[in-house]
Amino acid sequence: MMPLTFAHIGEENIIKKIGGKQEVKAHLENLGFVVGGNVTLINAIGGNVIVNVKESRIAISKEMAQKIMI
Numbered sequence: 001m002m003p004l005t006f007a008h009i010g011e012e013n014i015i016k017k018i019g020g021k022q023e024v025k026a027h028l029e030n031l032g033f034v035v036g037g038n039v040t041l042i043n044a045i046g047g048n049v050i051v052n053v054k055e056s057r058i059a060i061s062k063e064m065a066q067k068i069m070i
Contacts (some may be wrong), residue, residue: 003065004049004065004066004069004070005047005049005062007039007070008041009041009042009044010041011040013041013070014036014038015036015037015038015069017035018034018035018067020067028067032053032054032056033053039053040052042057048062048065
């Protein structure tokens, strides 16, 4: 298991765990990041990442991405 920030661009991964406080987990779940779901890293710019999750493209901060384990 590793943080989303270590994923390779274009590679599809399965979310294994979401860390952080309850409000952080709830926020990520609202965006579509759920355990067992697929996530694909599209790009990483200055530490922030752009991912494809549930047919949507979402940009999240490096800090948020580090809480998503794949």
